[in-house]
Amino acid sequence: MALLTRAKTGQPFSGRRGVSWRWLGVVPFFAFVAAFLIWPTLSIIGQSFLDQQRNLTLQNILQLGQPFIVAAYVYSLQLSAVTALGGGLLGGLLAYAVTIGGLPRPLRSAVMSFSGVASNFAGVPLAFAFIATLGQLGIVTQWLRSVGVNLYPAFSLYSFWGLSIVYIYFQIPLMVLIMAPALEGMRREWREASESLGASTRQFWRYVGLPILLPSILGTMVLLFGNAFGAHATAFQLTGGGSQGNVVTILIGAQISSDALSNPGLGNALALGMIVIMGVTIGLYTWLQRRSARWLRS
Amino acid sequence: MAFLEITGVRKSFGASVAVESFHLAVARGEFVSFLGPSGCGKTTTLRMVAGFEKPTSGRIVIDGVDVTDTPPNRRNVGMVFQSYALFPNMTVADNIGFGLKVARRPAGEIQERVTELLRIIHMPEYGRSYPYQLSGGQQQRVALARALAIQPKLLLLDEPLSALDAKIRASLRQEIRDIQRQLGITTIYVTHDQEEAMALSDRIVVMSRGRIEQVGTPFEVYNFPATRFVASFVGTLNVLQATVADAATGRLSVQGQEIRVARPLPEHAPGASVGVAIRPELISLDGQAGHDANRLSGTVADVTFLGPIVRVQMHLSGDVLHIDIFNNPQLRPPQPGAPITVRFAPDACLVLDDA
Amino acid sequence: MGKRFWPWLWFLLGASYFLVPLYATFDFSLRARRGELTFAAYANVLRDIKFVESFSFSLQTALATIVVSALVIVPTAYWVQLRLPRLRPVVEFFTLLPFVVPAVVLVFSLARTYSRTPLTDSREGLWVLLVGSYVVLSFPYMYRAVDTGLRSINIHDLTEAAQSLGAGWPTILMRVIFPNVYVSLLSGAFITFAIVMGEFTIAALLAQPAFGPYMNLLASSKVYEPSALAIISFGLTWAAIAAIQWIGQGTQARLVGPR
Numbered sequence: 038m039a040l041l042t043r044a045k046t047g048q049p050f051s052g053r054r055g056v057s058w059r060w061l062g063v064v065p066f067f068a069f070v071a072a073f074l075i076w077p078t079l080s081i082i083g084q085s086f087l088d089q090q091r092n093l094t095l096q097n098i099l100q101l102g103q104p105f106i107v108a109a110y111v112y113s114l115q116l117s118a119v120t121a122l123g124g125g126l127l128g129g130l131l132a133y134a135v136t137i138g139g140l141p142r143p144l145r146s147a148v149m150s151f152s153g154v155a156s157n158f159a160g161v162p163l164a165f166a167f168i169a170t171l172g173q174l175g176i177v178t179q180w181l182r183s184v185g186v187n188l189y190p191a192f193s194l195y196s197f198w199g200l201s202i203v204y205i206y207f208q209i210p211l212m213v214l215i216m217a218p219a220l221e222g223m224r225r226e227w228r229e230a231s232e233s234l235g236a237s238t239r240q241f242w243r244y245v246g247l248p249i250l251l252p253s254i255l256g257t258m259v260l261l262f263g264n265a266f267g268a269h270a271t272a273f274q275l276t277g278g279g280s281q282g283n284v285v286t287i288l289i290g291a292q293i294s295s296d297a298l299s300n301p302g303l304g305n306a307l308a309l310g311m312i313v314i315m316g317v318t319i320g321l322y323t324w325l326q327r328r329s330a331r332w333l334r335s
Numbered sequence: 336m337a338f339l340e341i342t343g344v345r346k347s348f349g350a351s352v353a354v355e356s357f358h359l360a361v362a363r364g365e366f367v368s369f370l371g372p373s374g375c376g377k378t379t380t381l382r383m384v385a386g387f388e389k390p391t392s393g394r395i396v397i398d399g400v401d402v403t404d405t406p407p408n409r410r411n412v413g414m415v416f417q418s419y420a421l422f423p424n425m426t427v428a429d430n431i432g433f434g435l436k437v438a439r440r441p442a443g444e445i446q447e448r449v450t451e452l453l454r455i456i457h458m459p460e461y462g463r464s465y466p467y468q469l470s471g472g473q474q475q476r477v478a479l480a481r482a483l484a485i486q487p488k489l490l491l492l493d494e495p496l497s498a499l500d501a502k503i504r505a506s507l508r509q510e511i512r513d514i515q516r517q518l519g520i521t522t523i524y525v526t527h528d529q530e531e532a533m534a535l536s537d538r539i540v541v542m543s544r545g546r547i548e549q550v551g552t553p554f555e556v557y558n559f560p561a562t563r564f565v566a567s568f569v570g571t572l573n574v575l576q577a578t579v580a581d582a583a584t585g586r587l588s589v590q591g592q593e594i595r596v597a598r599p600l601p602e603h604a605p606g607a608s609v610g611v612a613i614r615p616e617l618i619s620l621d622g623q624a625g626h627d628a629n630r631l632s633g634t635v636a637d638v639t640f641l642g643p644i645v646r647v648q649m650h651l652s653g654d655v656l657h658i659d660i661f662n663n664p665q666l667r668p669p670q671p672g673a674p675i676t677v678r679f680a681p682d683a684c685l686v687l688d689d690a
Numbered sequence: 691m692g693k694r695f696w697p698w699l700w701f702l703l704g705a706s707y708f709l710v711p712l713y714a715t716f717d718f719s720l721r722a723r724r725g726e727l728t729f730a731a732y733a734n735v736l737r738d739i740k741f742v743e744s745f746s747f748s749l750q751t752a753l754a755t756i757v758v759s760a761l762v763i764v765p766t767a768y769w770v771q772l773r774l775p776r777l778r779p780v781v782e783f784f785t786l787l788p789f790v791v792p793a794v795v796l797v798f799s800l801a802r803t804y805s806r807t808p809l810t811d812s813r814e815g816l817w818v819l820l821v822g823s824y825v826v827l828s829f830p831y832m833y834r835a836v837d838t839g840l841r842s843i844n845i846h847d848l849t850e851a852a853q854s855l856g857a858g859w860p861t862i863l864m865r866v867i868f869p870n871v872y873v874s875l876l877s878g879a880f881i882t883f884a885i886v887m888g889e890f891t892i893a894a895l896l897a898q899p900a901f902g903p904y905m906n907l908l909a910s911s912k913v914y915e916p917s918a919l920a921i922i923s924f925g926l927t928w929a930a931i932a933a934i935q936w937i938g939q940g941t942q943a944r945l946v947g948p949r
Binding site: 224226227229230231232233234235236237240244245248249331 | 385386387406407408409410411412413414416418420421422423424425433434436437438467478481482484485491
């Protein structure tokens with residue numbers, strides 16, 4: 038296909054003015070990406086290795102060792118890991134239920150469209166939805182109190198676990214959106230072949246079903262991890278967004294408004310740390326995705 | 336006592352009936368094909384034997400054991416799918432050994448068996464490959480080995496060659512037949528390709544719209560089709576419209592020309608309309624000799640040279656008659672437009688009742 | 691039926707996680723007056739001049755984003771598919787970068803990089819930065835939508851047919867390619883719309899009077915109105931997604947119809 042395309046495309050125009058003109062077609066795109074994404078990001082990465090006199094330094098990076106920054110990174114990583122696992126598990130089971138679980142078809146499309154909406158749910162609307170649910174006066178809180186379970190003061194929506202529950206709300210739908218097609222790619226014949234060879238349902242899932250799905254499951258969870266790690270609006274709404282925020286994104290956001298403060302290098306280093314973690318995340322995701330694509334090709 | 340006995344099986348999905356009054360007895364070691372167009376119920380029947388579908392009514396007995404209510408993983412039946420259905424996460428060796436592994440056989444035995452099967456399918460060096468590295472034909476051979484590894488009582492193949500291209504199809508067909516003979520395994524083979532069914536089978540079950548049309552050896556099914564459907568589905572067939580001229584002596588009139596069939600037709604009144612079926616290869620071109628032969632005259636419409644065979648189309652006032660003759664370098668094929676007379680024996684004619 | 695127990699359980703669990711908070715929000719938004727259910731909170735929100743202002747600001751921003759994004763993406767996707775297929779992985783990589791660079795890092799980098807330039811020193815400049823970042827954020831959705839749309843039609847043959855009939859490049863793009871991908875373009879546009887309308891981080895950190903920061907502001911000063919706003923915002927996203935689905939069904943019908 039690729040060969041054919043090239044052969045077909047090469048002829049009519051390239052001969053006219055030489056090959057180089059063809060690149061012009063994608064210049065607007067790359068100019069845009071360069072101006073609004075690549076150049077700013079690269080410049081921040083570069084600046085995080087420069088001091089205010091523009092000399093090469095590792096000082097900014099070393100500043101990341103401050104206890105409150107390490108704490109924020111650890112907190113963010115834990116939050117991302119917990120919500121990736123929790124959202125991945127619940128979302129995976131939900132995706133299973135509406136695809137190959139044998140529930141009525143209309144439920145599948147309902148869950149899929151709802152997931153499309155809910156995965157974009159963040160910030161104020163999400164925070165308020167949970168304040169109305171699990172806040173001090175929330176519906177679930179009151180209902181639990183009426184059956185004799187007092188969530189408060191042990192629980193708080195603004196604590197680690199509170200934040201996790203809120204994050205999972207947008208993690209589940211993302212998992213559903215990505216896993217549902219993967220689950221539907223499971224062929225009925227695999228199940229039948231395994232059965233006719235004498236395997237039980239449990240053996241099928243252990244030796245065939247889960248191993249086939251594993252790269253997709255892991256890949257999607259990695260994506261969820263990144264999704265939570267980069268989230269800002271929801272955490273901002275729930276934690277107030279002060280400069281002593283407990284999540285890395287809040288710290289970075291606070292660095293913008295405190296630009297005038299004496300330490301611009303710290304913000305750059307914070308951003309660099311974030312980019313590195315996200316880069317690793319997406320790289321891992323891509324690798325896992327390729328692996329499952331290779332298997333499922335035939 | 337037959338090895339596989341299917342008795343009065345019926346399968347309906349809601350209001351639609353997929354298979355009806357299916358009776359079949361298969362002997363040990365026999366190779367039986369289910370042949371029919373898509374939607375005729377052949378695959379559904381196979382899936383009932385495998386246990387993936389449960390008959391609405393009727394019984395299925397394998398080797399004296401009623402398995403009608405047995406789940407597929409207790410039936411010890413090997414299945415080969417059209418889409419290969421190899422497990423993509425396992426090597427070829429792991430795929431073949433899967434059935435033994437879930438049966439908790441010792442590793443040494445599994446390895447031994449896998450090696451033996453790799454040799455049988457002529458792929459001894461492919462044990463460590465993954466399915467996505469193999470061609471379609473190789474994948475299907477592995478699927479066959481995987482099904483055979485558990486030493487199944489029955490081997491079921493569901494259109495196993497349909498996804499392959501013609502050349503591989505022919506060689507793999509032969510390979511399947513050889514392996515089946517070598518192992519003496521009772522086999523059911525589902526196909527819509529009549530040539531495949533005839534080349535492979537001891538017996539063919541021709542199906543249409545959920546019912547068995549005919550059960551017989553390839554020779555019987557081809558030469559003595561029981562119904563008009565079988566006659567038209569298996570091989571090419573000329574069907575001429577005729578009217579009964581003299582029922583007692585089997586004389587018919589085809590477009591005003593008289594022919595004779597081998598038997599009297601007491602069940603038909605004179606003037607009744609019947610169909611006469613004749614295989615193209617049972618008609619010859621030379622109008623001479625053979626005092627008991629039927630003769631029909633018309634004009635040559637078209638001549639197709641197929642190499643070993645020359646296919647002549649003859650116009651017979653409205654009807655078209657196909658005639659297959661062997662290529663003969665000494666004989667020039669007739670030219671289109673030329674008048675022509677053909678000849679065939681009365682016992683080549685098959686009177687189709689449901690004309 | 692017993693076989694379906696677990697799927698049903700997972701479904702009900704997931705559904706309650708989704709729906710209970712929504713119900714709670716809705717319920718809360720109706721309790722602006724003690725002892726009765728009322729839409730007063732909604733009325734207050736809709737009457738608020740700041741709501742109208744921020745909403746229309748975000749609306750304009752969203753439309754600008756969609757137009758700019760379409761103008762960049764359609765020719766690019768077309769050109770890549772027609773003339774530079776080898777560049778496809780590169781373009782795909784760059785459209786996916788917004789996933790690697792989170793919004794907060796993006797806005798931080800933009801603010802730092804363009805500080806003390808007209809882009810950060812004027813209202814118009816900041817708005818350009820805002821729309822620019824949104825356009826970048828929209829790339830993954832827009833490019834994928836348009837690329838899929840282009841793949842479903844045979845653009846080589848369409849282009850060559852148009853050329854043989856004497857059409858120039860502007861004509862080909864506007865009258866041949868664009869009409870054929872506008873359905874997929876629309877689905878990308880609606881996702882972009884939903885994202886921009888609710889976006890908080892970039893707008894807030896660039897100090898823009900957008901809908902997201904307004905919601906945040908309201909949340910710190912009012913009790914019941916934010917819930918009403920949450921429901922409104924949810925409804926808005928829902929409408930955008932419903933539009934995508936509705937259009938998507940139209941596409942399928944269109945593709946199947948003539949064949």
